[in-house]
Amino acid sequence: MTTGKPGQTTKPGALGRVTFLDGRGELPLLEISTPWSTAEIYLHGAQVTHFKKHDEPPLLFLSQCSRFADGQPIRGGIPVVFPWFGQREGLGQHGFARVKAWDLKEFAPAPDGSVSVRLRLPACPEAAGFPPFTADYLVTVSQSLTLQLIITNQSKDAEFTFENCLHSYFEVGDVTAISLSGLKGLNYLDKVAHFVEETETRDALRIASEVDRIYLNTTGTVEILDPRLGRRIRVEKQGSASTVVWNPWIAKSRHLTDFGDEEYERMICVESGNVASNSVSLAPGATSTLTVKLSTETLK
């Protein structure tokens, strides 16, 4: 196991580099650079807040109004939603993993220039209502960004049922100009219309109003075509049966205190996980891995 302190860096001369800093709100931050890209990960929520290929705009949207404080979620990047998604009576939205300071277990700059960081959710009182489990998060930074959320049920006799979701916020040039493909033919729960179930009929989804949809029973790749930024974002996944698409649009943006009134124009969430009827039930001793690979391609 390797641990680090603010100001410490990996060996000079290594191709990939990890620097430990105090980030915003004095929350511990890992700054990563590779031959192709830079990234930032807060231990708070194990949240990746930045990924950028050297010759491209940032991949991830991060709100100018985000809070960076204990107990508060960061608005943007990739919140880790676990062990539940959405509202749960008497409990905070989207689980507690995104508001806990995760432990850094290991970081490994590899000979090929990539850098991997492994984090673990610490024991916390909120987990007491669940069977014992471990939650590890492996982030690999290279030409692309790969995220793995690894949940193991440590109970000897109880099943562990949970939801998970890597809630990626993507930076886009103009949300009304993008199109999302890979969702045609899927059933979705429309949260904007009281969870009514609908079927996606369009080859390409365009955004022109508030969108909050849970696409069910889908393991497929989603692509975001962004003509304004001249790129295609690819969201590939394994161990995920749901995709959530969210943009708060005008009225909801005004209600979110940690989100700018006009920021909805520059972002789209395409989230990969297992939510609602796709929740995961893990047998005692079993492990589930949710893997998401985010990559980009410049449009010719």
Ligand code: BG6
């Ligand atoms: C999405 C949900 O995943 O997250 C939306 O489908 C929700 O309903 C959004 O509004 C943001 O949630 P929060 O808790 O980060 O404001």
